[in-house]
Amino acid sequence: MIAKTVRERGSYLLFLIPGALLLVTVILVPFAMNIGISFTRWQGVGDPQWTGLDNYTRLLGDSTFWSSFQHNLALVVAMAILPTAIGLVIAAALFDVIGKRFGQRAASVLRACVYLPQVLPIAVAGIVWSWILAPQGALNEFLDAVGLGSLGQNWLGDPDVALWSVMGVLLWIQLGYPVVIFMAGLQRADPSLYEAAELDGASWWGRFWHVTVPQIRPEVFVVLLTCTIAALKVFGPIYVLTRGGPGGATNVPSYFSFQNFFEKTQVGYGAAIATVLTVLILILTTVFLKVQNRGERA
């Protein structure tokens, strides 16, 4: 009997072969190679030269590396924290006020408008905005037209402003995702809790904070995690909007590693940056999942 079960399970293993083969050759081996390369000096041609931890010690002293991570934190704010916070308020307002007083149709049309930027290829979104934010672009023209011309900026060309502009673009791109996920979560919210809160005379804000948010806590966790990872990986918008400039003001680790790989051909150094970024993402994911598990058990 036991022997039979083992044989039965064994034959299921055959179905895993294509996936396992691809996983190993396309993901795991290249990832291991990247770690190996990070311990070498290599131009991409010829033989890599073993240098041990040199690339990593160099990273610690490289101000570009540190500032690229600071910019990454700003992008986490723009792509994870702000969209989650604003998304909660919008989803609650659409579900609670618009859906109930003005009809489901109004709510889903408004939701679609907010979601639309999410369907764009991120590179195309970057093109749209780099053109709107150009010195003679639509935004400055609009500010002129409404008499606020003095607020005009070189949005992407001024080192003091560029990171804020990029954050704004990313917020625009990302906002629809939490709204859609949160509204789906609210569908299973218990209506009697709302009625009870209303009878108790709770304000809208009180209901939002004590009824709505706790009910969709799992969704909030998932959105925060996936958006934070997405923010740490951001490449396309930086490539299209600013190329990390002006003067490195919007450089991020993923673009910084790309520069080292393909522009400066310091492959070993680029591999070290990518490895650090990976470790950071894996740690963050583990911590998030641990906290979430504890939250669910509590």
Place this chain on the structure above:
Amino acid sequence: MKRHAVLWSLIVLAVVMLAPFAIVALNALKTPAQYASDGPLALPSDITFQGVIDFWDRVGFGQKLLNSFIISGSVAVLAVVVSVLNAYALGIGRIRGRSWILIAFLVANTLPQEAMVYPLYFLAKETGLYDTQLSVIIIFTIIQAAFGTYLLSSTYAGFPHELLEAARIDGANKWQTLVRIVVPISRPTLGVLFVFSFIWTWNEFFLPLVLLISNDTQTVPVALGVLQGQRLMDATMTSASALLGVIPAIAFFLIFQRTLTRGITAGAVK
């Protein structure tokens, strides 16, 4: 009163979210001369598709569309097939060590592409796959299947046991059970997976940018992104390029939105 304030602020928000699309459409249909004289905010005085046509011809946009369709379509089909095979072994076969295998697929889905890009670039050159669509298809098949495996394994873990048992009694082997029972019943979920894999692959930028360098192989986002980076286009042509990038995305959104809602509700009924 208060309710209307909420409604109006949400309408303002919706307008702000849509404004960039409107501005792009507005200027893509203008002549360069009118853009020069009236600026980006004026309505087009006479609508012209010249900018769009010029841009289309200049980058061979038809070819890029075809490339994107070939890559995204192949990846979506292959990723669904690989996900089904994986999930069949993990969720229904419950093979030994399945939770570790599942974690390996999850990690594969979380790894930043930056941490694989150079070895992939190097290996693609060594194997002669550099600048071929096949390289991108192989890579994204497993990246999307990593997500699909995770999604489907949990669905298949709850697959009704009686059905599998009945198939076995009828003398079906594992392959026949998979093809005749498991796949047809999970079709709504597979549809959702297909759509996600297609759109995600269509929108990919980083790896295709590195691996596809010639005009015959590049995808729509890569071609647009590279042109934008060269800063050679005038304002109306830039907006024409953006418009051409936006249109397929909105088309998929409209087409697939129905599939997705249908797929999700169909899955819920089952």
